[in-house]
Amino acid sequence: MGSGTIGHPAIESRQICKTYIGTDRRKSVALAGIDVSFNKGQITLLVGPSGCGKTTLLNMIAGFEKPDSGELLEHGMPIIGPDPRRGVIFQDPNLFPWLSVWSNLMFGPKMRGEDRTAATERAESLLSMVGLLKFRDHLPHQLSGGMRHRIAIVRTLANAPEILLADEPFTALDEHTRRKLQHDFYEMVSRTRQTVIFVTHNIEEAIYLADRMVVMSPSPGRVKEIIDIDLPRPRDILDLRFNEYRKLLFNLITPDVIAE
Amino acid sequence: MLQQSVDNTGTVAANPADDTDDLVAPQRSFSWRTIDPLKFALPFAILIAWGAACLYRWLPPILLPSPLDVVDALLEWINPSWISTGHPSYYSGTWVADALGSSFRAVVGFAVGSALAVAIGVAVGWSSTMERAIDPTVQILRPMPRTALLPFAIIFFGLGNLPALFLVVYGVFMQVYLQVVIGVKLVSRDWRRAAAMLGASDRQILWHVVIPGALPHIFAGLRLGVAYAWTMMILAEMFAVPSGFGYVLWRGYEFMRMDIVIAGMIMLGFFGYLSDRIVVLIARRSLVWAQELSGTQL
Ligand SMILES: Nc1ncnc2c1ncn2[C@@H]1O[C@H](COP(=O)(O)OP(=O)(O)OP(=O)(O)O)[C@@H](O)[C@H]1O
Ligand SMILES: [Mg+2]
Numbered sequence: 001m002g003s004g005t006i007g008h009p010a011i012e013s014r015q016i017c018k019t020y021i022g023t024d025r026r027k028s029v030a031l032a033g034i035d036v037s038f039n040k041g042q043i044t045l046l047v048g049p050s051g052c053g054k055t056t057l058l059n060m061i062a063g064f065e066k067p068d069s070g071e072l073l074e075h076g077m078p079i080i081g082p083d084p085r086r087g088v089i090f091q092d093p094n095l096f097p098w099l100s101v102w103s104n105l106m107f108g109p110k111m112r113g114e115d116r117t118a119a120t121e122r123a124e125s126l127l128s129m130v131g132l133l134k135f136r137d138h139l140p141h142q143l144s145g146g147m148r149h150r151i152a153i154v155r156t157l158a159n160a161p162e163i164l165l166a167d168e169p170f171t172a173l174d175e176h177t178r179r180k181l182q183h184d185f186y187e188m189v190s191r192t193r194q195t196v197i198f199v200t201h202n203i204e205e206a207i208y209l210a211d212r213m214v215v216m217s218p219s220p221g222r223v224k225e226i227i228d229i230d231l232p233r234p235r236d237i238l239d240l241r242f243n244e245y246r247k248l249l250f251n252l253i254t255p256d257v258i259a260e
Numbered sequence: 261m262l263q264q265s266v267d268n269t270g271t272v273a274a275n276p277a278d279d280t281d282d283l284v285a286p287q288r289s290f291s292w293r294t295i296d297p298l299k300f301a302l303p304f305a306i307l308i309a310w311g312a313a314c315l316y317r318w319l320p321p322i323l324l325p326s327p328l329d330v331v332d333a334l335l336e337w338i339n340p341s342w343i344s345t346g347h348p349s350y351y352s353g354t355w356v357a358d359a360l361g362s363s364f365r366a367v368v369g370f371a372v373g374s375a376l377a378v379a380i381g382v383a384v385g386w387s388s389t390m391e392r393a394i395d396p397t398v399q400i401l402r403p404m405p406r407t408a409l410l411p412f413a414i415i416f417f418g419l420g421n422l423p424a425l426f427l428v429v430y431g432v433f434m435q436v437y438l439q440v441v442i443g444v445k446l447v448s449r450d451w452r453r454a455a456a457m458l459g460a461s462d463r464q465i466l467w468h469v470v471i472p473g474a475l476p477h478i479f480a481g482l483r484l485g486v487a488y489a490w491t492m493m494i495l496a497e498m499f500a501v502p503s504g505f506g507y508v509l510w511r512g513y514e515f516m517r518m519d520i521v522i523a524g525m526i527m528l529g530f531f532g533y534l535s536d537r538i539v540v541l542i543a544r545r546s547l548v549w550a551q552e553l554s555g556t557q558l
Binding site: 062081082083084086088090094112140154159259 | 450451453454455456457459461464475549550552553
């Protein structure tokens with residue numbers, strides 16, 4: 001959404017390290033020197049086996065946690081905390097259960113004191129894109145799980161972030177709902193050429209969405225490989241070249257899972 | 261239900277507003293069929309046992325007056341002209357003044373005590389500086405039974421409304437404070453993070469996320485607090501206030517008048533129940549979401 005050329009880094013991570021000390025006092029190195037940049041206007045997927053530090057890295061980019069060492073920059077400026085320029089979609093929808101769908105969507109614009117009409121227009125058009133306009137006065141618990149996820153995505157997008165961070169937002173959903181949401185998600189972010197950093201376990205989901213893929217490996221968390229996904233859109237998961245990427249990623253990730 | 265969703269053109273209308281109404285407000289309109297006879301079985305049995313005990317003189321009347329004696333005492337208390345015994349008692353016709361006085365002390369004490377508890381509890385739950393400054397003191401005072409403050413209050417404030425209000429405020433504060441602190445601390449980190457990434461400042465997170473999110477605990481505290489308000493108020497009235505339900509009760513003991521003692525207890529039960537219902541009613545209305553999340557009603 002912001003200005004600048006596509007391909008320019010929106011987020012840069014330089015030698016990011018993070019070590020957690022667990023309850024048993026054992027140290028676990030979640031991230032050991034992450035050097036990667038995420039480009040403006042691109043959808044970058046963060047994939048890798050469980051425990052390789054994807055959530056840790058994303059939480060740092062969001063500003064929820066701080067690295068032990070290293071530098072984390074957004075458009076060249078250090079990240080010091082959460083900021084509405086970096087919107088987050090969580091694994092759970094995380095809606096405010098005491099607010100109606102509409103108040104959830106207007107939460108961000110209201111807190112930031114944004115002009116009402118612009119925010120209303122944005123929220124309404126996003127809401128109609130996911131087909132939930134008529135549920136605007138419902139409370140979150142009156143919606144199905146899939147609907148809640150869609151509202152959560154709309155809530156973050158309605159706040160017009162420059163960079164969108166998503167941590168496995170569709171993992172808890174059934175396959176059909178997940179496909180539908182992947183499609184909706186791509187529609188929403190591609191029309192504004194939104195910068196996206198998206199974490200997933202699911203290789204198919206990753207190839208479906210990604211312009212670029214950052215493959216991580218665990219213990220300690222590192223970047224193993226960066227792959228550009230060069231497939232036309234809309235992508236067909238049954239396509240031959242889709243399958244080649246699937247094989248490539250499978251061969252990259254599986255040894256790390258078995259090594260665990 | 262199906263009938264209602266078919267509109268006059270004969271097509272099935274998917275009107276979201278209709279189901280909102282159904283779901284948002286758990287409507288509980290009165291009808292005789294909604295009365296659950298089981299609720300009244302036990303009180304009725306107790307009343308019959310009580311009547312029988314008096315009828316067959318299982319206990320001397322000085323220990324257990326009959327239900328009718330209690331009703332007489334209650335009527336005389338409210339308005340002596342309804343039953344003319346000829347010789348008025350200390351409580352004849354004082355009910356209105358007693359009820360107003362007791363309610364005033366309980367309600368004002370509860371309002372002040374719970375307002376303080378919410379304000380200070382939110383501050384302590386939210387800010388670690390406030391926690392360090394205030395919480396240790398409260399934790400040292402809390403284990404001391406609150407009723408132990410009675411002599412202190414009477415010496416310090418003398419007799420009258422002041423010691424009673426002091427005791428009620430203190431008792432309610434101690435009861436509500438802890439629940440508020442716990443409620444604020446247990447507000448999900450993910451809600452706070454969601455608000456922060458949407459652009460809310462710390463102060464906005466406190467007002468728009470932490471306090472609404474803590475409301476279920478805060479209401480639990482208020483409900484305990486309202487019961488405690490009456491407890492502390494009665495204690496104070498027995499010793500420090502020359503009127504009110506507590507005063508009537510204690511004089512009843514001094515005169516060995518079990519009928520007015522029981523009448524006073526019934527009044528207190530009734531007023532306590534009424535104030536609890538008011539808190540529950542407010543909680544039901546403001547916590548629709550939490551009730552729906554848990555699938556139960558308060
Ligand atoms: N709060 C914490 N305390 C201690 N250790 C932690 C904490 N958070 C993460 N870790 C450790 O850091 C490592 C990376 O965790 P992280 O949650 O980032 O992995 P992940 O790649 O997101 O995994 P998954 O795909 O299963 O979500 C893990 O080994 C985990 O045990
Ligand atoms: Mg994770």
